[in-house]
Amino acid sequence: MTAPQPVILDVDTGVDDALALLLAVRHPALDVQAVTCTGGNAPLAQVVRNTLRVLDAAGAGPIPVAAGAHRPLLEAPQHAAAIHGADGLADLGLPESARTPEPVHAVELLRRTLLESAEPVTLISLAPLTNIALLLRTHPAVRDRIARVVMMGGAVGTGNATAAAEFNVWHDPEAAAIVLGEGLDVLMYGLEPFYRVSVTHADVERLRAADDSAPRLAGALLTHLIAIDATEERVADDRVAIGDAGAVCAAIDAAPLVTRHAPVEVALAPGATRGQTVVDLRTMEGADISAARPMPPATVVLDVDPEPYRRLFLEALLGA
Numbered sequence: 001m002t003a004p005q006p007v008i009l010d011v012d013t014g015v016d017d018a019l020a021l022l023l024a025v026r027h028p029a030l031d032v033q034a035v036t037c038t039g040g041n042a043p044l045a046q047v048v049r050n051t052l053r054v055l056d057a058a059g060a061g062p063i064p065v066a067a068g069a070h071r072p073l074l075e076a077p078q079h080a081a082a083i084h085g086a087d088g089l090a091d092l093g094l095p096e097s098a099r100t101p102e103p104v105h106a107v108e109l110l111r112r113t114l115l116e117s118a119e120p121v122t123l124i125s126l127a128p129l130t131n132i133a134l135l136l137r138t139h140p141a142v143r144d145r146i147a148r149v150v151m152m153g154g155a156v157g158t159g160n161a162t163a164a165a166e167f168n169v170w171h172d173p174e175a176a177a178i179v180l181g182e183g184l185d186v187l188m189y190g191l192e193p194f195y196r197v198s199v200t201h202a203d204v205e206r207l208r209a210a211d212d213s214a215p216r217l218a219g220a221l222l223t224h225l226i227a228i229d230a231t232e233e234r235v236a237d238d239r240v241a242i243g244d245a246g247a248v249c250a251a252i253d254a255a256p257l258v259t260r261h262a263p264v265e266v267a268l269a270p271g272a273t274r275g276q277t278v279v280d281l282r283t284m285e286g287a288d289i290s291a292a293r294p295m296p297p298a299t300v301v302l303d304v305d306p307e308p309y310r311r312l313f314l315e316a317l318l319g320a
Helices: 015-026 045-056 106-116 130-138 140-145 169-170 173-180 192-195 200-210 213-229 243-252 306-316
Strands: 005-009 030-037 063-067 121-125 145-152 184-191 197-201 240-241 257-266 277-279 296-303
Touching: 005 015, 005 106, 005 173, 005 243, 015 030, 015 045, 015 213, 015 306, 030 045, 030 106, 030 169, 030 306, 045 063, 063 106, 106 121, 106 130, 106 140, 106 173, 121 243, 130 140, 130 173, 140 169, 140 296, 169 173, 173 184, 173 192, 184 213, 184 243, 192 243, 192 306, 197 200, 197 306, 200 240, 200 243, 200 306, 213 240, 213 306, 243 296, 243 306
Parallel strands: 005 030, 005 121, 030 063, 121 145, 145 184, 184 296
Antiparallel strands: 197 240, 257 277, 257 296
16 A cells, blocks of 8 residues: 655635545545645634634544744735635534644744655645745745645636636735745646536535534535535536645546646736736747746646546545
8 A cells, every 4th residue: 555645734724625624634645744824715813723623523633733824925815704704614613623733833834844754745735825935935945845736726717816816826926926936846726627626416415414524514615615606607506616625636646637737927916917827838939939037837737537536525525
């Protein structure tokens, strides 16, 4: 049997981050070594509370959790209560956790975990990339301890926070530009696969009816998202997207992905395109006649076969 892959999840725990945490903790292919938190879907203090409560529901062991950046590098935070509820977790009223966060900043927990790991660690970023950008700027020596970055962020086409930009990148575009510019092995899991990977409404009822707290929570969160997805033409009427949890699926098994190795630049100028990920899919030799700084390529997910990930998600939570 292959040893589980060591991972750190960087989250801004709202509804679909919670689905991703449940999957990551429950799937035997992953060894979750730490969870770091940043403000995004909800304010930082709420994100930490949510993360601890979700780990309880997942039946997780003593995974260290730390609070990190409470705001983007340059701008004021802008949260997403309209999507995730006032508490970031669909206002389900989950009980408070007896877990306590680590008494260090998330950047320090990232540094420490990377250096102490016996092998390089995959960073699964499901949030604005502020913590990871700060890590790379303040502790560049850990770069070689990062196996790869699997980021839920960006889009090749239409955004969701704006017409051009996906929320995680839009929330802190400077941080995303730093991470994408480092030349790390980056898998950009953007809005195209985000909306493609889904479960049926019947699957949601199976989760809600389970005896275990993890699938029951997943079912309740997906029920909340059904109402949100009803306004999104990118999701079929009888299905609901699992969102960030799909990026965890991609970290586990890349086979269902359709990808392209391509440079990705983040638009930083004020205006309608701020936070847009400009993915250069041109193949003609010498096509770039501009004076723009060349960007290192990322592996960009263009499409995905959703059924294997639907099965992976349900099997991890339901055990069958």
